[in-house]
Amino acid sequence: MNAPVNNLSDALVIAGKTYSSRLLVGTGKYKDMDETRRAIEASGAQIITVAIRRTNIGQNPNEPSLLDVLPPSRYTYLPNTAGCYSADDAVRTCRLARELLDGHDLVKLEVLGDEKTLYPDIPATLKAAEILIKDGFKVMVYTNDDPIMAKRFAEMGCVAVMPLAAPIGSGLGIRNPYNIRFIVEEAKVPIIVDAGVGTASDAAIAMELGCAGVLMNTAIAQAQDPVLMASAMKKAIEAGREAFRAGRMPRKQYGSPSSPLGGTFFQP
Amino acid sequence: MKIMVNGQERALAAPVTVAALLDELGMAGKRVAVEVNQEIVPRSRHMQFQLNDSDRVEVVFAIGGG
Numbered sequence: 463m464n465a466p467v468n469n470l471s472d473a474l475v476i477a478g479k480t481y482s483s484r485l486l487v488g489t490g491k492y493k494d495m496d497e498t499r500r501a502i503e504a505s506g507a508q509i510i511t512v513a514i515r516r517t518n519i520g521q522n523p524n525e526p527s528l529l530d531v532l533p534p535s536r537y538t539y540l541p542n543t544a545g546c547y548s549a550d551d552a553v554r555t556c557r558l559a560r561e562l563l564d565g566h567d568l569v570k571l572e573v574l575g576d577e578k579t580l581y582p583d584i585p586a587t588l589k590a591a592e593i594l595i596k597d598g599f600k601v602m603v604y605t606n607d608d609p610i611m612a613k614r615f616a617e618m619g620c621v622a623v624m625p626l627a628a629p630i631g632s633g634l635g636i637r638n639p640y641n642i643r644f645i646v647e648e649a650k651v652p653i654i655v656d657a658g659v660g661t662a663s664d665a666a667i668a669m670e671l672g673c674a675g676v677l678m679n680t681a682i683a684q685a686q687d688p689v690l691m692a693s694a695m696k697k698a699i700e701a702g703r704e705a706f707r708a709g710r711m712p713r714k715q716y717g718s719p720s721s722p723l724g725g726t727f728f729q730p
Numbered sequence: 731m732k733i734m735v736n737g738q739e740r741a742l743a744a745p746v747t748v749a750a751l752l753d754e755l756g757m758a759g760k761r762v763a764v765e766v767n768q769e770i771v772p773r774s775r776h777m778q779f780q781l782n783d784s785d786r787v788e789v790v791f792a793i794g795g796g
Contacts, residue, residue: 488796498794513795516736516788517755517762528792529761544795554768558790561770562763630796679796 472707474675476509476652477568477600477621479538483508484669485699486540486654488679492688495531501682502532505692511540511570511677514559539563540602542570547583549573549590556594569594570624570656570677572604580630580657582606588614595619604656607637609644616651623651624677627668628658631680635664639671646672662691662698669702670710731783742781749776751787762791 474481487507492498502510510532541559543552556569573590575583582605594601595618602622603615612623625645628634635658636642646653652674659665659678668676676699685691731742735751748771752758764771765788771779781787 489794490796492794511796512792514763514790515793515795517757517760517791518736518738527761528794539792541792542795554765557770558763558765558788559792561772562761562790562792677796683796 481508484675484703485696486675486677490679491683495526497688499531501688501692504689506696509538509540511542513544514541514555540568540570543572547574549586552590553593556599567598568600570602584611591620607641612645613648621651622654624654624656626657627655630657632658633660633681634658635660636667642671662694665695665698666702669699670705672706733781734786736789746781747777748779762789764789
């Protein structure tokens with residue numbers, strides 16, 4: 463008897479480290495630290511993104527620090543370069559993050575090109591990726607859904623390529639599934655949809671397309687009930703992954719009965 | 731002497747080390763990273779690293795982000 467496909471180990475491997483969850487989550491835009499913690503626990507995520515900011519910005523002295531609430535011993539931190547509009551700023555941010563996190567070298571590189579769309583500045587992203595890889599960083603790179611750029615980033619040594627589904631924080635879902643499919647087909651490193659997911663079905667579609675994972679923040683944090691949405695996303699990621707591995711039936715134009723045609727008692 | 735800390739000017743009566751500055755800012759022992767004039771000052775050097783006039787210091791930490 464053949465073992466069902468989904469009994470085989472199906473771990474996500476990024477830069478040599480194995481993760482059982484394929485959902486990566488951001489830690490921004492939550493009401494408070496307690497909601498952050500509860501939503502992230504419900505999501506089952508093992509990799510969490512954080513931002514690096516000046517200590518006098520955005521801190522409530524009465525609140526515990528993120529590092530206390532979500533201990534780096536339990537989660538893999540993925541410091542991001544959000545808000546950077548130049549390669550230099552992104553590189554500085556990553557170096558500060560590495561110092562802050564005791565030599566931790568996994569980073570999410572994003573260099574933005576425009577405040578309205580938050581689309582990546584690709585030439586600047588390439589430049590930053592090159593410097594960071596030379597400097598020993600393991601770079602997970604945010605990029606647009608361009609198959610050629612995705613290939614280029616993988617070839618230069620990025621440990622994961624993270625194409626957007628739609629603009630950051632837009633919740634529009636996967637706007638170009640054909641491009642995501644091309645990127646996945648050519649992938650030499652994990653392809654993780656980053657940005658644009660709005661609800662559980664969007665995450666499932668990303669996984670059904672063959673993506674290695676999905677990174678999201680706003681879809682969970684800005685839901686009416688973030689903890690419940692985090693749980694929904696966890697299931698959507700798992701369902702989409704299993705559907706991808708199971709291999710969907712071919713699409714047909716017309717109906718095809720599910721019950722046998724012969725043996726009916728009402729035929730003459 | 732005057733230095734810039736996180737974009738704000740700060741007057742110092744006497745030269746200080748990075749460790750002393752963090753202490754003054756109430757951040758001694760807190761998990762932060764420090765950059766002086768765009769160069770990282772590793773935690774292991776905070777005690778020795780002397781700040782000079784018009785140095786630009788950044789003190790950062792991790793906050794929620796996506």
